[in-house]
Amino acid sequence: MGPVRPNPSRPTASAASADVLEIHRLKFRYVRTLDSKLWEDFAETMIPEATATYSEYLQFESREAYLTFLRNTLGPHVITEHRCDHPEIDVDGDRATGIWYLSDTVLIPENNMLLRGAAFYTDEYVRCDDGRWRIAHTGYERTYEVVLSLSDLPSLRLTANRWGLTQHSDGIESVERDPRETVRRDETPEESIGGSDQEHPGSEHRAAG
Known part of the structure; x- marks a missing residue:
């Protein structure tokens, strides 16, 4: 039996591995820029025609529509953390699909609310x-979601917040920072999360990212 000749139309194992690694980096950049609210960099992770689906009520037919929604709902008053792992990536030429396990946290002090959840992302990518x-489609299906009132956690203190209230020597004042800026040495982020009449936000704060 003669040697098996390589199929020129099939990518080599090393090329496929490089593509998978690049897609890993793409997804990590997606969640980093999302949580950092670096919206211009976030937009670069998607093609202009990208779509996103999170439920029958949250569907977006373009990158611009999706980005506008995120800018409006995940502003400086919302702290988010998205962690993705357990990737399952399949590459087929210049297209690929991916499944990721998501664990996320959303904290909205002014709404007295903490959300924890998990989901499976289903993504499509194009070279x-x-x-x-870049991402051509993204979305996830929840495995669970819980919402807590911060009133149930009286000892909880928010001791650092990149975008929110900052404690100064002469009291606490609201400071909106560019995330790229460096905190001054005389600023010590510390804020006690107090009660609020609004216990839970609407679903627009809770279902996408």
Whole structure:
């Protein structure tokens, strides 16, 4: 039996591994820029025609529509944490699919609310003309979601917040920062999360990202 000749139409194992690694980095950049609210960098992770689906009520037919929604609902008053792992990536030429396990936390002090949840992302990716992979579709299906009132956690204190209230020597004042800026040495982020009449936000704060 003669040697098996390589199929030129099939990517080599090393090329496929490189593509998978790039898609890993793409997803990690997606959640980093989402949680950091670096919206211009976040937009670069998706193609302009990208779609997103989180439920029958939350569907977006373009990157711009999705980005506008996130800017409006995940502003400086909302702290988010998205962690993705257990990737299952399949590459087919210049297209790929991915499944990721998501664990996320959403904290909204002014609404007296903490959300924890988990989900499975289902993504589609394309290799663009510049050789970079970008997201063509994203969305997830929840495995669970719980919402807590911060009134139930009286000892909880928010001791650091990149976008929110900052304690100064002369009291606490509201400071909106550019996330790229460095905190001054005389600023010590510390804020006690007090009660609020609004216990839980609407679903627009809780279902996408």
